[in-house]
Amino acid sequence: MAIPVHPMWGPYPRLQSDLQSVLQVIESHLQIHDKRIEATIKELVYSGGKLLRPAYTLLCAQIGDASNHDKERSIAVAAALETLHMATLIHDDVIDEADFRHGAPTVHTQQGNQFAIYSGDYLFCVCFTILSKYARTLAHLEFNARSMEKILTGELDQLHARYQIGTSIKDYLARISGKTAQLFAVSCYSGAITSQATRRQTMLAWSMGHYIGMAFQIIDDVLDFKGDFNTVRKPTLADIRQGIYTLPLIYALREQPEKLSPYLNKKADLTDDELMEVLAIVEQTKGIEKSKRLARKYIDKALKSLSKLPDGDYKETLYELTTMLLDRKM
Amino acid sequence: MAIPVHPMWGPYPRLQSDLQSVLQVIESHLQIHDKRIEATIKELVYSGGKLLRPAYTLLCAQIGDASNHDKERSIAVAAALETLHMATLIHDDVIDEADFRHGAPTVHTQQGNQFAIYSGDYLFCVCFTILSKYARTLAHLEFNARSMEKILTGELDQLHARYQIGTSIKDYLARISGKTAQLFAVSCYSGAITSQATRRQTMLAWSMGHYIGMAFQIIDDVLDFKGDFNTVRKPTLADIRQGIYTLPLIYALREQPEKLSPYLNKKADLTDDELMEVLAIVEQTKGIEKSKRLARKYIDKALKSLSKLPDGDYKETLYELTTMLLDRKM
Numbered sequence: 001m002a003i004p005v006h007p008m009w010g011p012y013p014r015l016q017s018d019l020q021s022v023l024q025v026i027e028s029h030l031q032i033h034d035k036r037i038e039a040t041i042k043e044l045v046y047s048g049g050k051l052l053r054p055a056y057t058l059l060c061a062q063i064g065d066a067s068n069h070d071k072e073r074s075i076a077v078a079a080a081l082e083t084l085h086m087a088t089l090i091h092d093d094v095i096d097e098a099d100f101r102h103g104a105p106t107v108h109t110q111q112g113n114q115f116a117i118y119s120g121d122y123l124f125c126v127c128f129t130i131l132s133k134y135a136r137t138l139a140h141l142e143f144n145a146r147s148m149e150k151i152l153t154g155e156l157d158q159l160h161a162r163y164q165i166g167t168s169i170k171d172y173l174a175r176i177s178g179k180t181a182q183l184f185a186v187s188c189y190s191g192a193i194t195s196q197a198t199r200r201q202t203m204l205a206w207s208m209g210h211y212i213g214m215a216f217q218i219i220d221d222v223l224d225f226k227g228d229f230n231t232v233r234k235p236t237l238a239d240i241r242q243g244i245y246t247l248p249l250i251y252a253l254r255e256q257p258e259k260l261s262p263y264l265n266k267k268a269d270l271t272d273d274e275l276m277e278v279l280a281i282v283e284q285t286k287g288i289e290k291s292k293r294l295a296r297k298y299i300d301k302a303l304k305s306l307s308k309l310p311d312g313d314y315k316e317t318l319y320e321l322t323t324m325l326l327d328r329k330m
Numbered sequence: 331m332a333i334p335v336h337p338m339w340g341p342y343p344r345l346q347s348d349l350q351s352v353l354q355v356i357e358s359h360l361q362i363h364d365k366r367i368e369a370t371i372k373e374l375v376y377s378g379g380k381l382l383r384p385a386y387t388l389l390c391a392q393i394g395d396a397s398n399h400d401k402e403r404s405i406a407v408a409a410a411l412e413t414l415h416m417a418t419l420i421h422d423d424v425i426d427e428a429d430f431r432h433g434a435p436t437v438h439t440q441q442g443n444q445f446a447i448y449s450g451d452y453l454f455c456v457c458f459t460i461l462s463k464y465a466r467t468l469a470h471l472e473f474n475a476r477s478m479e480k481i482l483t484g485e486l487d488q489l490h491a492r493y494q495i496g497t498s499i500k501d502y503l504a505r506i507s508g509k510t511a512q513l514f515a516v517s518c519y520s521g522a523i524t525s526q527a528t529r530r531q532t533m534l535a536w537s538m539g540h541y542i543g544m545a546f547q548i549i550d551d552v553l554d555f556k557g558d559f560n561t562v563r564k565p566t567l568a569d570i571r572q573g574i575y576t577l578p579l580i581y582a583l584r585e586q587p588e589k590l591s592p593y594l595n596k597k598a599d600l601t602d603d604e605l606m607e608v609l610a611i612v613e614q615t616k617g618i619e620k621s622k623r624l625a626r627k628y629i630d631k632a633l634k635s636l637s638k639l640p641d642g643d644y645k646e647t648l649y650e651l652t653t654m655l656l657d658r659k660m
Contacts, residue, residue, distance in 0.1 A: 032483045033508075034490045091447050114489055117421050117447065122482035124454045129475035138462050141471065145459035152452035153362045159444055160364045178363075 003027065006050050012317055015055060018075060022054045025079035026086075029126050041119055044086055053085055053187040054078035055321065056212070060191030060205045062314035064198070074194040076134035080127045081187050084148060087123035088155075090116050140193060147186045154178025162243035163267050165253065165260075172250055173214070180220075181213030188212075204305045211302035212322055218295040219328060221246035225279065225288055237275050243267060247294065248287035249278075255285040292326075299326055333357065336380050342647055345385060348405060352384045355409035356416075359456050371449055374416055383415055383517040384408035385651065386542070390521030390535045392644035394528070404524040406464035410457045411517050414478060417453035418485075420446050470523060477516045484508025492573035493597050495583065495590075502580055503544070510550075511543030518542075534635045541632035542652055548625040549658060551576035555609065555618055567605050573597060577624065578617035579608075585615040622656075629656055 003023040009016040027045050032038040061074030094116045128145075135141040158175050161167055188209030192202040224239050225248050239246050245253075245264075253260055263270060263278050270278075282288065302322055309315055333353040339346040357375050362368040391404030424446045458475075465471040488505050491497055518539030522532040554569050555578050569576050575583070575594075583590050593600060593608050600608075612618060632652055639645055 032486060033504075034483075034487050037483075037486050037490055088451070091451060094443075094447060113424075115486070117424060117450075118482055118485045118489065120447075121418070121421060121450070121454065122479060122486060124451065125475055125479040125482055128458050129472060129479060132462075132468050132472040132475050135468060138465060138468060138471070141468070142459060142462040145455055145462050149452060149455040149459060152448055152455055153364075153367075155448045156362060156367050156445070156452060157364050159448065160367055174363075 003046060004048065006048055008050065009055070015058060015317065018058045018071075018078075019051050019054060021075045022051065022058070022079045022082060025076055025130065026083055026126075029079075029083075029130055032122075037115075037119075040115075041123070044090070049086075051082065052216075052321075053183060054082045056184065056209060056318075057081060057187045057191035059314045059318050059321070060188045060197075060209075061195045062312060063192045063201050063205060063309055064195030069195050073134050073136075074191055076130055077190045077194055078187070080130040080134070080144075081183070081190065083123050083127040083130065084151075085183065087120045087127065088151070090120040090123065094120070136193065140190075144186065144190070147182055150178050150182050154180075154182065158244065161245075163264070164245065165257075165264050167245050167250055167253075169247070169250055169254075172245075172247055176214060176217040176221075177210070180217035181210045184213030184216065185209035201309060204308050208302045208305035208309075208318075208322075211298045211305065212325065215295040215298035215302065216325055218247055218291055218298065219325065222248060222288055222291050222295070223328075225249075225282060237279065240264075240275060240278060241268070241270065247291040248282050251287035251290045252282040252285040255287075256281055296326060299323065333376060334378065336378055338380065339385070345388060345647065348388045348401075348408075349381050349384060351405045352381065352388070352408045352412060355406055355460065356413055356456075359409075359413075359460055362452075367445075367449075370445075371453070374420070379416075381412065382546075382651075383513060384412045386514065386539060386648075387411060387517045387521035389644045389648050389651070390518045390539075391525045392642060393522045393531050393535060393639055394525030399525050403464050403466075404521055406460055407520045407524055408517070410460040410464070410474075411513065411520065413453050413457040413460065414481075415513065417450045417457065418481070420450040420453065424450070466523065470520075474516065474520070477512055480508050480512050484510075484512065488574065491575075493594070494575065495587075495594050497575050497580055497583075499577070499580055499584075502575075502577055506544060506547040506551075507540070510547035511540045514543030514546065515539035531639060534638050538632045538635035538639075538648075538652075541628045541635065542655065545625040545628035545632065546655055548577055548621055548628065549655065552578060552618055552621050552625070553658075555579075555612060567609065570594075570605060570608060571598070571600065577621040578612050581617035581620045582612040582615040585617075586611055626656060629653065 002017070002020045005016060005019045005023065009019055023045050027042060030038055030041055030045070032041070057078035058074055061071075061078075062069060094113050131141055131144055135144070154175060154177070158179060161171065161175060164171075185206050186209070188205040189202055192205035197205065221239065224236055224246065240249060249260075259281055260278065263274055266274070299322060303319065306315065306318055306322065332347070332350040335346060335349045335353065339349060353375050357372060360368055360371055360375070362371070385408075387408035388404055391401070391407075392399060424443050461471055461474055465474070484505060484507070488509060491501065491505065494501075515536050516539070518535040519532055522535035527535065551569065554566055554576065570579060579590075589611055590608065593604055596604065629652060633649065636645065636648055636652065
């Protein structure tokens with residue numbers, strides 16, 4: 001039975017069916033003695049995530065010569081990269097779960113953390129099992145492992161940059177380049193590789209993925225500052241609370257450092273009211289608009305790389321998908 | 331400059347020097363933009379761990395034809411497996427650190443956890459980078475990835491088995507087989523593979539490693555029940571506190587289930603005095619002696635596999651090292 005995927009893929013039946021295969025490959029590699037634990041991990045597979053990264057891999061797997069299109073391999077590589085993404089998501093959850101400021105954790109929370117850490121580790125291994133089973137060469141695998149290292153060092157660098165009022169735009173871009181753009185770049189690049197695209201084409205896929213990832217993360221960071229009128233969702237400002245200073249705030253800090261510093265120096269003690277005052281300053285200084293403008297620029301660069309790739313249906317879908325990212329609300 | 335290793339390797343200068351090279355390979359692969367973070371991770375490399383697993387890899391790398399002995403490769407494989415071990419150790423630490431029953435965690439603890447989770451993840455990736463750089467074939471790499479999966483599912487199964495009074499000896503052995511014996515088996519096997527040993531020899535290396543790992547974990551579990559007169563260290567009984575029921579207790583449970591159950595049903599609420607009463611029952615029922623006897627049996631099996639390997643200096647060292655494990659105090 002096909003595993004259902006996010007409704008956004010409805011208009012693309014072929015891609016939709018390939019994404020279902022991606023989830024099936026992941027599912028078939030999850031084998032744990034304790035079936036209850038296996039079921040818990042499998043829930044993630046069925047959770048209806050957007051599967052953006054594997055979609056990019058599958059689409060980029062159509063760049064090269066169609067006769068060389070090794071579908072099984074591209075689906076497997078997409079599955080490996082999505083498994084990696086799931087592993088990091090689980091570990092991010094541990095970090096969030098561990099963030100209780102009020103009151104001690106329950107035993108249940110403790111067991112949850114342990115479970116989550118080992119589950120994430122297990123998924124890392126599954127990712128490498130799938131990769132080593134389907135990778136073309138050891139060199140390709142080494143490349144993937146190194147890319148993943150970069151993603152993790154991006155996360156580590158971000159941890160260390162917390163509560164740094166002096167974070168520059170350049171620091172920020174370097175950080176999201178390692179953390180988010182890297183995985184999008186690898187996803188696109190790996191797809192191109194499985195289609196035996198030319199070297200120039202795989203490099204174009206890489207740069208397209210990189211620019212998409214940059215835009216994706218900037219938009220993600222902007223969403224943390226924005227309410228949503230449809231869902232009456234208030235801005236969560238979770239990043240500022242955690243000391244992660246993202247682009248809208250960095251733009252505002254350039255304009256109004258004296259006004260913002262007293263707030264930010266309070267670090268974790270910032271109250272909800274004070275956070276709203278910070279938000280007001282970010283809005284006054286147009287930090288959100290400037291950020292969206294930069295995201296738009298990255299999308300344009302991505303589309304420029306895309307335009308140089310060979311024509312085909314995949315190209316149209318890549319165009320639509322990438323343009324759509326700018327308007328996403330969640 | 332050579333990185334110092336544990337003094338236990340003093341009597342084996344060649345192995346000592348190769349173990350230093352193992353640490354150097356690990357160190358050379360640690361490259362993080364933020365040098366302070368890099369230094370923290372490197373401290374682990376310099377921490378003077380026993381390096382038992384890489385020692386077994388290096389010794390087993392001398393099983394095959396000496397002319398085929400690819401030293402660079404065996405050192406790299408040993409480095410990869412030790413990196414994996416370090417990654418799991420870091421994550422185990424998070425789990426212990428996260429175990430605060432009294433009072434909320436400090437911000438420092440939080441940052442420590444986040445840092446540790448990502449550092450462990452990063453080391454997982456480094457492990458695979460080293461492996462994919464030096465593995466002979468993709469099949470060998472897939473084998474390693476699958477082995478690592480088993481180690482993690484062993485940990486996951488153990489989490490789920492917590493506080494299960496009905497844990498049988500068979501359950502226990504299956505658990506430590508996945509968790510600990512697997513890594514020892516892979517360490518020995520991978521060494522043999524790099525020396526291009528025959529298929530029979532690599533299988534012997536595997537079974538030797540498996541038996542060593544079984545004995546190693548049983549002894550580890552026994553040590554949790556034993557004080558040490560030299561260091562006036564009291565038994566920590568950390569496992570029982572955490573609901574991890576190991577061999578000495580399982581033996582005791584077979585003899586005195588009615589006496590032990592009321593204690594164990596208290597789970598995390600067991601007081602220190604009650605723990606000492608549990609210990610007394612384990613001693614009465616000779617749970618510790620029986621466990622040591624089983625460890626001895628596994629060591630004997632390991633030595634039997636070893637005896638079938640080709641003669642050489644490495645064999646003598648393997649014999650000494652393996653016999654020594656029975657008497658370790660920490």
